[in-house]
Amino acid sequence: MQLNRIFSFALVGVGIALLYVVLYLAFLHVGLVQSAANALAFGLAVMVQYAGQARFTFQRQLNDLRQMLRFGFMIACGFTTSALITGIVAPYFMLPPLIAALAVTVILPVQNFILMSLWVFSKRAI
Numbered sequence: 858m859q860l861n862r863i864f865s866f867a868l869v870g871v872g873i874a875l876l877y878v879v880l881y882l883a884f885l886h887v888g889l890v891q892s893a894a895n896a897l898a899f900g901l902a903v904m905v906q907y908a909g910q911a912r913f914t915f916q917r918q919l920n921d922l923r924q925m926l927r928f929g930f931m932i933a934c935g936f937t938t939s940a941l942i943t944g945i946v947a948p949y950f951m952l953p954p955l956i957a958a959l960a961v962t963v964i965l966p967v968q969n970f971i972l973m974s975l976w977v978f979s980k981r982a983i
Contacts, residue, residue, distance in 0.1 A: 862914055866970055869909040877902040903932055915978035927977040934972065935965050 877898050884894035907928050911917045917924065939961045947957035 862974070863970070865914040866910065866973070867966075869906065869914055870966055873902050873906045873909065876905060910973060911978060915973065917978050924977065928973075931969060931972045931977050935969060938965060938968060 880898035880901055881894050884897055885891065889897065907925065908919055911919050911924070911928075942961050942964065943954070943957045946952075947954070947960070952960075
């Protein structure tokens with residue numbers, strides 16, 4: 858069961874990453890400035906990620922306000938982790954940006970899977 862969930866989580870995650878790239882590049886192509894293209898692509902990708910992980914990976918209903926708020930908090934935690942790695946940890950250890958970015962791409966999915974499994978989509982979530 859857990860192996861299937863990990864596979865579903867990864868499949869949704871890869872799909873969301875590809876969706877973000879396509880949306881971001883499409884928004885740039887139609888003339889949006891970088892910050893607007895990024896924000897719009899990111900926001901849309903997050904909404905689709907919520908739907909995909911809730912329904913496909915964790916078999917949960919979408920219309921649960923507390924679950925949505927927990928998901929939003931998880932996204933904020935991911936941003937904080939990313940900012941800490943790229944803005945503090947990597948510079949402190951004089952790591953190149955590529956290494957920092959790779960660290961984020963490894964750490965965030967693990968962090969998100971744990972938070973989704975134990976809290977965001979848990980039947981016992983508070």
